[in-house]
Amino acid sequence: MKQVLLGCIADDFTGATDLANNLVRAGMRVLQTIGVPDSPVDLAIDAVVVSLKSRTIPPGEAVKQSLDACTWLREQGAKQIYFKYCSTFDSTAQGNIGPVIDALMRALGADFTIATPAFPDVGRTVFKGHLFVGDVLLNESGMQNHPLTPMKDPNLLRVLAPQTSHSVGLIDYAVVAQGADAIRARIAELRQQGIGIGIVDAISNADLYRLAPALAELPLVTAGSGVAIGLPANFSIEPNSQAALLPPASGPRAILSGSCSRATQAQVEDFVAKGGQSYRIDPLALGEGLAAIDVEVKRALDWAHPKLGDQPILIYSTAAPEVLQTVQNHLGVEQAGAMVETVLARIAQDLVEAGVGQLIVAGGETSGAVVQALGMTQLQIGPQIDPGVPWCAGMTHPSGKRIHVALKSGNFGQTDFFTQAFNRMHPQ
Numbered sequence: 001m002k003q004v005l006l007g008c009i010a011d012d013f014t015g016a017t018d019l020a021n022n023l024v025r026a027g028m029r030v031l032q033t034i035g036v037p038d039s040p041v042d043l044a045i046d047a048v049v050v051s052l053k054s055r056t057i058p059p060g061e062a063v064k065q066s067l068d069a070c071t072w073l074r075e076q077g078a079k080q081i082y083f084k085y086c087s088t089f090d091s092t093a094q095g096n097i098g099p100v101i102d103a104l105m106r107a108l109g110a111d112f113t114i115a116t117p118a119f120p121d122v123g124r125t126v127f128k129g130h131l132f133v134g135d136v137l138l139n140e141s142g143m144q145n146h147p148l149t150p151m152k153d154p155n156l157l158r159v160l161a162p163q164t165s166h167s168v169g170l171i172d173y174a175v176v177a178q179g180a181d182a183i184r185a186r187i188a189e190l191r192q193q194g195i196g197i198g199i200v201d202a203i204s205n206a207d208l209y210r211l212a213p214a215l216a217e218l219p220l221v222t223a224g225s226g227v228a229i230g231l232p233a234n235f236s237i238e239p240n241s242q243a244a245l246l247p248p249a250s251g252p253r254a255i256l257s258g259s260c261s262r263a264t265q266a267q268v269e270d271f272v273a274k275g276g277q278s279y280r281i282d283p284l285a286l287g288e289g290l291a292a293i294d295v296e297v298k299r300a301l302d303w304a305h306p307k308l309g310d311q312p313i314l315i316y317s318t319a320a321p322e323v324l325q326t327v328q329n330h331l332g333v334e335q336a337g338a339m340v341e342t343v344l345a346r347i348a349q350d351l352v353e354a355g356v357g358q359l360i361v362a363g364g365e366t367s368g369a370v371v372q373a374l375g376m377t378q379l380q381i382g383p384q385i386d387p388g389v390p391w392c393a394g395m396t397h398p399s400g401k402r403i404h405v406a407l408k409s410g411n412f413g414q415t416d417f418f419t420q421a422f423n424r425m426h427p428q
């Protein structure tokens with residue numbers, strides 16, 4: 001068995017590739033698994049990121065899955081556990097961030113951990129315990145209208161407190177700016193006061209690099225993916241351009257988008273406006289039941305097959321908020337989401353059978369549905385396309401085809417992401 005240094009648990013699939021990407025860029029050899037593996041790691045790697053789909057499931061279930069992942073990671077020798085959540089701290093009053101942190105602290109015998117979603121590369125910064133998305137507070141960023149985890153309070157201490165049995169304190173900017181020794185002293189002070197979780201301010205990558213050495217002794221780190229940029233150095237690992245190499249990509253290129261986030265809407269519009277070949281799925285035209293799904297899958301594939309060639313194709317259900325609202329009023333939020341995910345996942349299976357070897361999927365839930373339908377259990381992380389989104393490679397199951405995939409979080413990526421991504425298969 002090979003020994004893993006850092007064991008990571010991510011609460012969604014795109015978030016897992018985001019974290020893996022930052023670790024790889026900092027020099028770690030990283031394996032991303034889909035769910036908790038049932039056998040030991042047999043590759044020489046430094047970190048494993050276990051991808052869960054636990055962000056919005058009932059808290060008890062999220063705790064169970066996270067503990068299973070933690071147990072497996074410790075069996076692989078992990079010296080430190082990293083719980084990765086969203087850079088917009090997506091959670092409800094019940095969780096799942098707080099309950100998972102509490103359970104992991106108990107399992108690891110930890111009396112203290114930090115929490116910070118700061119990821120300055122994508123505009124997520126924390127100041128005085130308040131989370132900013134770009135230039136605005138979290139609750140003005142659009143996240144206040146999120147259908148599952150509406151974020152209406154930018155004060156992370158207030159958001160986390162009702163979810164956890166620990167007292168929550170602040171490691172504020174004035175301390176972070178002074179460096180690792182000052183942060184260590186503040187951690188000791190919080191511990192002495194019986195505070196179990198310290199929200200950390202960070203407004204730049206320099207802050208995250210100052211923070212990292214002070215975390216070396218903690219059994220558990222909880223954060224967005226930003227903190228990962230500094231952690232590999234704690235294990236004497238340095239940035240290494242070989243860490244992000246993938247086997248060469250081949251085969252036709254396709255994009256499947258089920259994300260309705262603002263950034264994805266602009267990316268779809270941009271691709272279509274530039275003359276990209278595209279097909280729109282309209283959930284209202286689907287009708288009801290499995291037969292309707294079959295009809296739409298066939299229609300989309302009849303459109304797609306003759307077009308598979310040199311140019312990428314885009315199949316999307318991405319829609320503006322008012323259209324989405326109409327669909328959700330008509331079909332119900334869960335029913336609409338599940339139908340669209342099923343349609344896109346079935347299309348993905350067929351396209352890969354037809355030879356597609358380079359696939360972009362937009363949206364966390366959508367990516368989960370597609371990757372599971374393709375039977376992929378492990379992803380190797382390659383070069384970054386845009387912050388938070390790397391190319392990955394993995395095997396489909398049972399067909400055993402090696403394909404390249406990019407799993408894009410809804411709000412990540414430049415406007416021209418869909419046209420540029422295929423040009424970024426190689427480290428820049």
Ligand SMILES: Nc1ncnc2c1ncn2[C@@H]1O[C@H](COP(=O)(O)OP(=O)(O)OP(=O)(O)O)[C@@H](O)[C@H]1O
Pocket residue numbers: 014258259260261264283317318319324327328336337338339340341362363364365366367408409410411
């Ligand atoms: N036109 C549509 N009508 C109704 N539901 C849709 C439509 N298009 C997509 N959906 C559903 O909306 C949900 C979008 O969630 P998903 O996580 O894939 O994207 P996201 O929220 O933008 O991404 P992320 O979680 O990475 O931020 C999915 O369940 C998808 O099936």
Ligand SMILES: O=C(O)[C@@H](O)C(=O)CO
Pocket residue numbers: 012014015016018019085086087088224225364388409410
């Ligand atoms: O942290 C982020 O914003 C992303 O990795 C993510 O988790 C989106 O679902």
